[in-house]
Amino acid sequence: MYKMIAIDLDGTLLTDELTVSENTVTAIRKSVELGVVVTIATGRMYPSAQRIALDLGLDVPMITYQGALIKSANGGEALRQRVVPYEIAQKCIHIAAEKNMHIQVYQDDVLYSAVENDKVKAYSKEVGVGFEVESDLLKLAKDGFMKLLFIDEPEALDLLQDELKTLLGDEACIEKSKLRYLEVTHPDANKGSALLHLAQQLGIDRSEIIGIGDNHNDAELVKSAGFGIAMGNAVAELKELADYTSLSNNEEGVLHAINKFILEPRGALADAER
Incomplete structure (x- = not known):
């Protein structure tokens, strides 16, 4: 049983x-x-x-x-x-900026985005939680994130997932939770x-x-x-x-x-x- x-x-x-x-x-x-x-x-x-x-x-x-x-x-x-270490969060935030990809982060049960755009607004509505805009996500990263979430087109995220796995190796867990969601968490x-x-x-x-x-x-x-x-x-x-x-x-x-x-x-x- x-x-x-x-x-x-x-x-x-x-x-x-x-x-x-x-x-x-x-x-x-x-x-x-x-x-x-x-x-x-x-x-x-x-x-x-x-x-x-x-x-x-x-x-x-x-x-x-x-x-x-x-x-x-x-x-x-x-x-x-288990929180994502600063070094990993920093790399992800920099990559998102370089590729002009949306990234949002989670800390102390609050959802943060550097900008207010259609992606974070749609996500907020879908899961029934609010969000806060914080232009300097790196400042928050020093206290650790529960996870970071990239939102983009499936093909772009597939390429990003391969890139992040090569860059971060076993230092992070990198998984797609939906076609347009790529999540980065602590390796454990x-x-x-x-x-x-x-x-x-x-x-x-x-x-x-x-x-x-x-x-x-x-x-x-x-x-x-x-x-x-x-x-x-x-x-x-x-x-x-x-x-x-x-x-x-x-x-x-x-x-x-x-x-x-x-x-x-x-x-x-x-x-x-x-």
Whole structure:
């Protein structure tokens, strides 16, 4: 019996309209009632994920900022935190300026952009958080960032990702979370390492964990879980890594997975014990 399920948000738990179906909410709450730890593993910033978790009735530590921060949905002290060092942030900010690419940064649960443009405004609206304009991002970088996010066309980001991996090597984690999003975090800030850290804190074995995602930044989540699930709308690379492929995010793929691997097995066990 699985004791923990970690679910990505965008493209996974959330539909393309950024909603969660009532049936999925009900299944999540039933799983929690049965003692299963249901948590969120997202690249989103903590305040954005927190709002969704509280709407779902979850009172557990969440994995946010791509794994850079683990913190309870109800607040309190961080269980784990990994910030991007100044040297890495400096290189990314300089590259963004040289290439005239949009970059935004995250510090103390605040989203900062050097300018107010269509990209940061669209992102802010999508995730439901505000942003602040700070022309000197390097000044902020001295205190460390949870992550840096490049937003641009897919082809440009593919080239940038290769360039950054060559430049930074193992000094940073560089992953695409969407076609137009390229995220840079601390080298130990990925969903997989965060998941295993959280599971250890909760006394849950890797074999007892389900991880569900849809994009490149979910690869470590799917690989680190004892049972990895890719959504039907997932990128091909993630489907190849996964143990199972569910329905898409618009077809209640998370609901399908919870029913199949959490609720139905427990129902069958309960029937057998009667």
